[in-house]
Amino acid sequence: MKRIIAFIAVLTMVFMTAFGAGSTDKKADTKTTGAQGDGSDVLVVYFSATGTTKKVAEKIAFITGGDLYEILAAEPYSSDDLNYNDRNSRSTKEQNDKKARPQIGSEDISLEGYKTIYLGFPIWWGEEPRILDTFVEKYSFEGITVIPFCTSASSGIGRSGQNMEALAGSGTWLSGKRFGSNASESALQSWIDSLH
Numbered sequence: 001m002k003r004i005i006a007f008i009a010v011l012t013m014v015f016m017t018a019f020g021a022g023s024t025d026k027k028a029d030t031k032t033t034g035a036q037g038d039g040s041d042v043l044v045v046y047f048s049a050t051g052t053t054k055k056v057a058e059k060i061a062f063i064t065g066g067d068l069y070e071i072l073a074a075e076p077y078s079s080d081d082l083n084y085n086d087r088n089s090r091s092t093k094e095q096n097d098k099k100a101r102p103q104i105g106s107e108d109i110s111l112e113g114y115k116t117i118y119l120g121f122p123i124w125w126g127e128e129p130r131i132l133d134t135f136v137e138k139y140s141f142e143g144i145t146v147i148p149f150c151t152s153a154s155s156g157i158g159r160s161g162q163n164m165e166a167l168a169g170s171g172t173w174l175s176g177k178r179f180g181s182n183a184s185e186s187a188l189q190s191w192i193d194s195l196h
């Protein structure tokens with residue numbers, strides 16, 4: 001019996017060593033995949049109302065080894081708020097008002113040390129949701145290259161990048177790119193490679 005218990009204990013140790021169980025260094029784990037250096041100066045910022053842009057943002061962070069920051073609305077968007085068939089829904093009203101600036105609920109982030117920011121969002125009525133305008137007006141992008149990306153049902157990124165660049169007033173803004181809901185990691189990798 002003792003020999004069986006000892007054998008199981010040895011097996012468990014072998015498995016733990018082989019598969020890294022018990023490792024507490026999660027942050028380091030997420031950094032090992034970066035194809036563009038260690039990603040320590042890359043930040044992926046995104047807003048996502050229904051999870052599509054979030055998935056793309058996570059893939060970009062995985063590829064670049066960058067950090068992730070989610071822009072959350074202080075007042076979350078309900079499905080009624082997102083109803084684009086309703087001209088009185090919150091999202092329709094906000095998109096119709098260029099001056100609307102929905103409040104951000106996520107904690108402030110320091111952009112110090114970041115050289116590249118991928119900035120992701122869904123297309124709402126052909127452009128960036130107004131909460132992106134809140135974000136770009138809130139921070140300084142001095143010395144940072146900002147790369148917009150979006151997801152949409154079919155529309156392109158349109159003037160979203162130019163709109164945000166004008167509102168931000170700082171940073172080097174690259175022309176952005178639109179992805180569908182199933183953007184593959186290889187498509188994202190090729191796009192990222194093409195930026196360098």
Ligand SMILES: Cc1cc2nc3c(=O)[nH]c(=O)nc-3n(C[C@H](O)[C@H](O)[C@H](O)COP(=O)(O)O)c2cc1C
Pocket residue numbers: 047048049050051052053054082083084091092121122123124125126127151152153154155156181
């Ligand atoms: C209020 C609203 C407006 C939208 N307007 C457009 C549009 O003009 N063109 C388009 O192709 N998709 C449009 N969509 C679809 C979203 O862009 C698309 O579903 C996106 O991938 C959602 O991203 P998310 O899940 O990260 O929020 C709209 C969606 C919403 C909720």
